[in-house]
Structure formats: structure tokens, C-alpha cells
Amino acid sequence: MLDFSEPSVWWFVTRSSAIVGWVFLTLSVLWGILLKTRILRGADNPEWLKVVHRFISGLAMLMVLTHMVSLYLDSFIEFTVADLLIPFSSEFEPWGVALGIIGMWAMVLVWLTSMAMQWIPQPVWKAIHFASYVSVFAVALHSGMVGTDVGTPWYTALSVVLITAATFAGIIRVILTRRSPAAATKASQATESPAEVSTPRPSVNSSDPTGRITCRVATRRQPATDVVELTLTPIDQDVEMEWEAGAHITVHLGNGLERQYSLTGDPADSRSLTIAVLNTHGPGGGSQWIHEHLRVGTELDIDPPIQAFALKPAHRYQFVASGIGITPIRAMLASLPATRDWQLLYLGRERDQMAYLDQLEADYPSKVTVWVSGERGGRAPLDELLDSKAQIYACGSEGLLNTLEHEVDSSRLHVERFIPVDRSxxxxxxxxxxxxxxxxxxxxxxxxxxxxxxxxxxxxxxxxxxxxxxxxxxxxxxxxxxxxxxxxxxxxxxxxxxxxxxxxxxxxxxxxxxxxxx
Incomplete structure (x- = not known):
């Protein structure tokens, strides 16, 4: 049995917890960078990957706690609580120990704010999260200055691997998230005739105190009858608009109206946002104003993306969309890895009214089921077409969503509505x-x-x-x-x-x- 009164036991616990904690800390930062740059997007959907990130971070914190407790309990070293918590309190290697304490507190700050991120404004949380970089490099320096295994071949090899991995990932982070959208904007403007390129109004400050972001219409095209697709890029090229599949934005129109539109396209692109707007020709005037006035080069204000239709981890999905409801579903399909089991049921009246239909059938020929009521002579038999085992994500007409709520158990059904349900x-x-x-x-x-x-x-x-x-x-x-x-x-x-x-x-x-x- 282990004799915990022996200093050698605590020395072993201290060494091993420190090394394992350093590995997990570096892996956590590396994983976070890969999540940020979406390099891991082919591995699984974002929610699964975030769970793994939190798990690795938790293991790193556990190892750091074990390391500090073992140092306190080791009678041979005789660290006090102040020595372990306050920089420069220890007389033993004051700079090396202080760097370890600074790295530890940076870890605690990031970890605690991550646990409470739903109560913290996203810009504040993102700024605090940069402390993880401070933590990983402070711990690396701490390990090199006070580690008892410094100089051994295995320690040198491990140090090189960890430091190189963190540095390389940081370089990737900078390169992939600093891509300028200017070239894409110029290319898109060249695809439209001069008559369609409007004269931009004077640029306004994108750091508006209301939180609004000023964007320019970078591309405009028509993916279906009465549907216009707009790609928006921020005027301030330092602005990153992170979003996950299912998110939407509020667009502030020039006629004083505000309208919400689901984001479509690829969530990996944080430099632009794409929406598709159906012209309802209704009395509200929002969609019609967009169709008539927004051209390439037009500037407008938007609110940052809001997530209210998140794609949760599941082993099997069925997506159901009707009409313009395909927009958030299309983003969900783009966020899923190739190995995930899913099917799409796309409903519409006529083919020319179904946005992205040809593209979806070409990209996912074995996964897409299309029901065009004008061709089939009636509505789709949902009781026959719905998957009884899958998690179902649906967006579309009120009639479709109401039917699904009667046909599918609430534990498996996730919907996004355009019109509120009267729950008074x-x-x-x-x-x-x-x-x-x-x-x-x-x-x-x-x-x-x-x-x-x-x-x-x-x-x-x-x-x-x-x-x-x-x-x-x-x-x-x-x-x-x-x-x-x-x-x-x-x-x-x-x-x-x-x-x-x-x-x-x-x-x-x-x-x-x-x-x-x-």
C-alpha cells in the first residue's frame, strides 16, 4: 500500500498531476482554437465538440487542483496556502512559482466564466476567454523553470510537442480568422450590372452603442421565384459574426421596419451572413422593401445573430422544411459531418418556388426526399414519411408545424416559427x-x-x-x-x-x- 507519509509519494503525485494537467490544458486550448476556426467541423456537429471541450477543460482544472493539494500536503516542500495562491509569496523560485499561480488563476477565470457564460455578455466572455492563452504559456514557462524533470529526454520531447502544438494552432487561428472579405465583395459586384449596384450611404460606426452592426450587401441572387438571397459583410472588417446553425438576425430596414431572418449557408464563415427572403407581397412591407431596395453595395444595420433554434447532439436527424423554411435547415445540413445519419424532407407547391432545391438534390442525392404537391396532386402523407426514431427539426408553414406537433412526441420535435402561437x-x-x-x-x-x-x-x-x-x-x-x-x-x-x-x-x-x- 502507498504510504502517504513518505515525501516520495507526494513528489510522484505532484509531478504526474502537473504533467497531465499541462497536457490537458494545452489540449483544451488547442481544441478551442480548432473549434473557433471550424477545422473540426468534419468530425461532428458543434454541440458535441463543445461538450468535449468543456470535459477536457474540466480535467485540466482537476489536475491543477490535485497538483496544488499535493504540494500543500507534501511535508518535504512545506508550501503554505499563501505560497500556492498569491504570486511571489513563495521564497522558492519566486518567478517560476508566480508564473504557475498566474496561469492557474487565468485557468480559473476562464473556467468559471465558461460555466456562467449564459449570464455574461458574449463580448465580455470572449475577451475573458483570451486569458486561456496567458494560462497555457505561463504554465509552460512555470514548468520549464521549476520542473524537476527538466533536461530529461522525455520531458524535453513532451515540452517541444506541447509548445509547438499550441503555437501552431495559434498561428492557424490568426490566419483563418483574419481573412478579408474584400475580395469576395469585389468579385460579387462584378457579377451584377452597374444598374444594380446602388450607391452606398455614408458608412456609420459599426460599434454602435445599441450593439448593431453596419453591413454592406456583398452579393445578391435569386435562388427561387420571389426569393432573394443576400450576403452581408460588416463594414468593419475586424468584426467577426460567429453563429451556429439555426441562428437568425434582426435587419433594420430603411423604411423604419425591423424584420427577423434565419441565417442560411455555412456557419463556418464568420466573415459574412447570408439570408434568403421570400417576397410575401403582404401589407407589412418588409420583404417587399428588401426585394425592391437592397442591391449590391447597399448598407444597412443588423443586430448580432441570436440562437433560438439550436441543433442539439443526436445520433439521427430528420429535417422537415416547407417553402422559405429551408433557410435554417440548409445551415444545419452544412454544419453536420459526413458520417452523421440524417434525412431531409422538403415540401413545396411548385419546384420553381423551392429555394436551393437543385443544389440540395445534387449535394445530397441519397438523403433528400422532395414532395412537390403540384406534381403529386396533394399534400405529403407525413404519417408515412416521418422517421419514428429520429430527432426532427422543422421550419415552415404554420399548417406543417401544427401537424407535426400532433404527429411527433415533443421530446423529438424542434421547430422554428415565423408566426407566434397564441398561448394566452x-x-x-x-x-x-x-x-x-x-x-x-x-x-x-x-x-x-x-x-x-x-x-x-x-x-x-x-x-x-x-x-x-x-x-x-x-x-x-x-x-x-x-x-x-x-x-x-x-x-x-x-x-x-x-x-x-x-x-x-x-x-x-x-x-x-x-x-x-x-
């Missing part, structure tokens, strides 16, 4: 007290008043676009209380799991709520 009958509104957690301000919200209106009366500046419970832009984190979800953004179970709500339409089952920015 699910909850009887009553007065409640709402607290804005960042300032402690409270407001009494009446039964006929929305929580969003109540918070805005306090002077709280919230992003809110549709105000109908569809777009998800007004998302808040629930600190205390129990929300009564009345929106149509995502499944109620998912919102409860994430601890979020949408105050534009949702209420509370309790007499109070404490909320904060999401």
Missing part, C-alpha cells in the same frame, strides 16, 4: 413585482402590462424587436421566481434548462421575478 389561454395574468437584478430596481407590472414594458419604464434599455415572442431578442436570465412561458421561441423545457425567459409576452407563475441580462 395557458396562463391567467396577475399583477407581479419584477426586480432588475443589476441595479436592484423594482417595478409593479399590472395584469394588462408586459414585463418588458415594466422594465422599460424603469429606464432599462433592452433589445426587443418583434415584441411578439418569436425573435428571441429580448431574452433575459431568470434569477428568482418561476416564469410562465407564453412565447414561441423554443421549447419551454429548453428555456427552463437555460434559465431564460422572453418578457415581451411571457409572465410568471409566482408573484415576483428577479431578472438580469442574458
Amino acid at each position: 389561454g395557458e396562463h391567467t395574468s396577475h399583477a407581479l413585482s419584477v426586480e432588475w437584478e443589476p441595479t436592484g430596481q423594482q417595478v409593479e407590472v399590472g395584469p394588462d402590462q408586459t414585463i418588458l414594458d415594466g422594465l422599460e419604464s424603469l429606464g432599462v434599455d433592452l433589445m426587443a424587436s418583434c415584441r411578439r415572442g418569436v425573435c428571441g431578442s429580448c431574452e433575459l436570465s431568470v434569477v428568482k421566481g418561476a416564469p410562465a412561458h407564453l412565447d414561441s421561441v423554443m421549447a419551454d423545457e429548453d428555456k427552463d434548462e437555460l434559465g431564460i425567459m422572453y418578457p415581451c409576452v411571457s409572465r410568471a407563475s409566482t408573484d415576483y421575478l428577479t431578472v438580469s441580462p442574458s
Whole structure:
């Protein structure tokens, strides 16, 4: 049996935990860089890869904790708690030990903020996450300055591999995420006639205090009758617009309207965003204005991408789309690895009205089932075409989504809606007290008043676009209380799991709520 009173035992635990922790830390940073640059996109979908990243990071933290505890318990070295937690407290190799402590605290900061990322603004979280680079290089220097195995062949080889891997991945990160979209913009402008290239309005600051991003229309084409596809690139080329399949943006139109559109195309491209807009010729005027006024070179403001239709890890998928509902589904298909088991059921009235149909059939001939009601003489028999085992992701007409909700168990069905479901009958509104957690301000919200209106009366500046419970832009984190979800953004179970709500339409089952920015 091991005799833990022997210093040699703790020396072994300290050495091994330090080396294993260094390996996991480097692997975690390397994995994160590969996720950022989407090099791993062929391995699996993003959610699986993020789970692996969190698992590796957790193992690195566990090894660091083991390393520090073993140093404290080793009577031969006699480190105090202050020596292990405060830089330059230790008299033993003060610079080497201090670098290890700095690396450790950087790891803790990144790890804790990652656990709480749903409550932290994304720009803040991304800035903090850069501390992981500080951590990996501080730990490398710490190991080289105080490691007892420094100079041995195996240690030298391991050090070279870890440092080279981290450096090489960092170089890839810089190269792949600094690609300029200017060339693509010039090429796209050359494809349209001069008459179609509008004169850009004066550029505005892309770092708008409202969070809006000023973009230019880089390409415009028509993938189907009454459908226009627009590729948007930020005026500020340093802006990266990270998004995952299923995300959407709010577009601020020149006629004063705001409209939400699902992102389509390849989520690996963080330098541009692509939307496809169906001209509904309706009274709202949003889609018609886009078709008539947006040309290559036109500038407009958008809100950053919002994720409310996430593609979750699963072994088997079936995607169901009708009409313009193909746009988020197309992005999901692009994000899946070649080995993933999936099928697409694409429904439409006429072929010329089905955007991307020819491309999808050419790219995935064995995976796409097309049902054109104009050719087949009627609607698709969903009871025969639906996969009884797969996770089903659907976007399209209200009739399709309502049918799917009757045919498919809610645990397997994930939908995105264009029009909110009337859920007012699910909850009887009553007065409640709402607290804005960042300032402690409270407001009494009446039964006929929305929580969003109540918070805005306090002077709280919230992003809110549709105000109908569809777009998800007004998302808040629930600190205390129990929300009564009345929106149509995502499944109620998912919102409860994430601890979020949408105050534009949702209420509370309790007499109070404490909320904060999401």
C-alpha cells in the first residue's frame, strides 16, 4: 500500500498531476482554437465538440487542483496556502512559482466564466476567454523553470510537442480568422450590372452603442421565384459574426421596419451572413422593401445573430422544411459531418418556388426526399414519411408545424416559427413585482402590462424587436421566481434548462421575478 507519509509519494503525485494537467490544458486550448476556426467541423456537429471541450477543460482544472493539494500536503516542500495562491509569496523560485499561480488563476477565470457564460455578455466572455492563452504559456514557462524533470529526454520531447502544438494552432487561428472579405465583395459586384449596384450611404460606426452592426450587401441572387438571397459583410472588417446553425438576425430596414431572418449557408464563415427572403407581397412591407431596395453595395444595420433554434447532439436527424423554411435547415445540413445519419424532407407547391432545391438534390442525392404537391396532386402523407426514431427539426408553414406537433412526441420535435402561437389561454395574468437584478430596481407590472414594458419604464434599455415572442431578442436570465412561458421561441423545457425567459409576452407563475441580462 502507498504510504502517504513518505515525501516520495507526494513528489510522484505532484509531478504526474502537473504533467497531465499541462497536457490537458494545452489540449483544451488547442481544441478551442480548432473549434473557433471550424477545422473540426468534419468530425461532428458543434454541440458535441463543445461538450468535449468543456470535459477536457474540466480535467485540466482537476489536475491543477490535485497538483496544488499535493504540494500543500507534501511535508518535504512545506508550501503554505499563501505560497500556492498569491504570486511571489513563495521564497522558492519566486518567478517560476508566480508564473504557475498566474496561469492557474487565468485557468480559473476562464473556467468559471465558461460555466456562467449564459449570464455574461458574449463580448465580455470572449475577451475573458483570451486569458486561456496567458494560462497555457505561463504554465509552460512555470514548468520549464521549476520542473524537476527538466533536461530529461522525455520531458524535453513532451515540452517541444506541447509548445509547438499550441503555437501552431495559434498561428492557424490568426490566419483563418483574419481573412478579408474584400475580395469576395469585389468579385460579387462584378457579377451584377452597374444598374444594380446602388450607391452606398455614408458608412456609420459599426460599434454602435445599441450593439448593431453596419453591413454592406456583398452579393445578391435569386435562388427561387420571389426569393432573394443576400450576403452581408460588416463594414468593419475586424468584426467577426460567429453563429451556429439555426441562428437568425434582426435587419433594420430603411423604411423604419425591423424584420427577423434565419441565417442560411455555412456557419463556418464568420466573415459574412447570408439570408434568403421570400417576397410575401403582404401589407407589412418588409420583404417587399428588401426585394425592391437592397442591391449590391447597399448598407444597412443588423443586430448580432441570436440562437433560438439550436441543433442539439443526436445520433439521427430528420429535417422537415416547407417553402422559405429551408433557410435554417440548409445551415444545419452544412454544419453536420459526413458520417452523421440524417434525412431531409422538403415540401413545396411548385419546384420553381423551392429555394436551393437543385443544389440540395445534387449535394445530397441519397438523403433528400422532395414532395412537390403540384406534381403529386396533394399534400405529403407525413404519417408515412416521418422517421419514428429520429430527432426532427422543422421550419415552415404554420399548417406543417401544427401537424407535426400532433404527429411527433415533443421530446423529438424542434421547430422554428415565423408566426407566434397564441398561448394566452395557458396562463391567467396577475399583477407581479419584477426586480432588475443589476441595479436592484423594482417595478409593479399590472395584469394588462408586459414585463418588458415594466422594465422599460424603469429606464432599462433592452433589445426587443418583434415584441411578439418569436425573435428571441429580448431574452433575459431568470434569477428568482418561476416564469410562465407564453412565447414561441423554443421549447419551454429548453428555456427552463437555460434559465431564460422572453418578457415581451411571457409572465410568471409566482408573484415576483428577479431578472438580469442574458
